Amino acid sequence: MSVVRLVIGEFGGALAYYNLINRHCVDMLPRLVLRALLLAVLLLSSFGGHAGAASPRVGFLAPGTPESSAPVLAGLRQGLRENGYVEGTDITIDARYAYGKFDLLPDLARELLGLPVDVLVTYVTDASIAARKSSKTIPIVMVGVSDPVASGLVVSLSRPGGNVTGTSGVFAEGAGRRLQFLKETIPGTMRVAVLWNPENRVFQSQVLRETEAAARTLGLQLRLFEAHDAASIETAFVAIAKYDIAALNVLPDPIFAVHHARIAELALKARLPSVSANSAFAEAGGLMAYGPSIPQLGRDAAKYVAKLIRGANAADLPIEQPTKFELVINMKTAKQIGITVPQSLMVSADRLLE
Numbered sequence: 107m108s109v110v111r112l113v114i115g116e117f118g119g120a121l122a123y124y125n126l127i128n129r130h131c132v133d134m135l136p137r138l139v140l141r142a143l144l145l146a147v148l149l150l151s152s153f154g155g156h157a158g159a160a161s162p163r164v165g166f167l168a169p170g171t172p173e174s175s176a177p178v179l180a181g182l183r184q185g186l187r188e189n190g191y192v193e194g195t196d197i198t199i200d201a202r203y204a205y206g207k208f209d210l211l212p213d214l215a216r217e218l219l220g221l222p223v224d225v226l227v228t229y230v231t232d233a234s235i236a237a238r239k240s241s242k243t244i245p246i247v248m249v250g251v252s253d254p255v256a257s258g259l260v261v262s263l264s265r266p267g268g269n270v271t272g273t274s275g276v277f278a279e280g281a282g283r284r285l286q287f288l289k290e291t292i293p294g295t296m297r298v299a300v301l302w303n304p305e306n307r308v309f310q311s312q313v314l315r316e317t318e319a320a321a322r323t324l325g326l327q328l329r330l331f332e333a334h335d336a337a338s339i340e341t342a343f344v345a346i347a348k349y350d351i352a353a354l355n356v357l358p359d360p361i362f363a364v365h366h367a368r369i370a371e372l373a374l375k376a377r378l379p380s381v382s383a384n385s386a387f388a389e390a391g392g393l394m395a396y397g398p399s400i401p402q403l404g405r406d407a408a409k410y411v412a413k414l415i416r417g418a419n420a421a422d423l424p425i426e427q428p429t430k431f432e433l434v435i436n437m438k439t440a441k442q443i444g445i446t447v448p449q450s451l452m453v454s455a456d457r458l459l460e
Contacts, residue, residue, distance in 0.1 A: 165218035170360030181404025282320030
């Protein structure tokens with residue numbers, strides 16, 4: 107696609123040169139010389155200073171911020187390098203962020219598609235849906251989507267059937283494990299606070315349903331607290347303090363990722379054992395995290411991008427699910443809130459942060 111646009115653009119420029127020369131020089135130069143000049147312009151334009159315009163262009167759309175999206179974008183860049191594409195040399199990446207304003211995603215998707223891009227990488231469900239509604243032709247590689255079939259993004263995991271492919275983060279399937287880890291860590295736990303973002307509509311509702319189903323199985327009572335920015339996170343913790351809450355479950359969300367450090371700090375202050383799907387939460391001071399490796403999701407997405415650039419059809423590329431999940435436990439936080447992490451969890455943890 108990039109090559110076609112390059113040739114059309116360069117030919118148009120060359121034709122303009124030809125017309126200019128033809129108007130002013132027709133009486134001085136033989137027609138054969140004019141044709142030679144036209145050929146020279148075409149050759150110089152195609153192989154000279156504009157050769158870089160033929161490089162594939164990849165769009166990246168995320169509902170969060172550059173900071174919260176950095177791990178997946180770093181994984182994407184690494185994966186592209188592993189597939190022979192170095193940003194700035196062999197490929198261009200244009201990123202757009204909604205900064206928590208999910209209603210901006212459709213406009214940002216259309217902006218990227220209008221550049222235009224050869225492939226659009228979309229981070230999490232709502233961004234993928236916005237892109238899919240904006241184009242039925244440009245290949246879209248989704249990252250971290252909980253249930254792409256239920257979301258209407260693809261027909262099936264084995265044969266997506268449209269212009270969307272990529273990875274499913276199966277965050278929803280980890281919901282039960284996160285509650286299980288909390289229950290093992292705090293025997294007798296009954297009431298768990300759930301921090302969720304209603305503005306992240308499709309993704310959060312899917313994960314929330316799985317969390318509620320797991321809670322019923324485990325005999326836990328959930329109380330939901332809404333938050334979508336820094337101020338509402340503070341308000342949520344004020345509300346949590348009014349109830350008899352034993353632990354905190356932070357649902358995976360790009361906005362919560364922006365505020366991981368503050369959420370962990372508030373949980374620690376309230377002496378609440380806490381869990382999230384993002385390892386960065388445990389690194390910031392949360393008690394534990396369990397979920398797929400975010401950088402690895404980006405690396406996996408890069409494989410799709412490379413295949414699509416080389417001519418593959420998105421409809422024929424099966425959806426992959428992550429094979430690597432990380433359990434990260436912050437032992438320093440456990441000590442500060444006065445709990446003992448079960449030996450069984452410590453043994454199975456991928457990382458213990460001292």
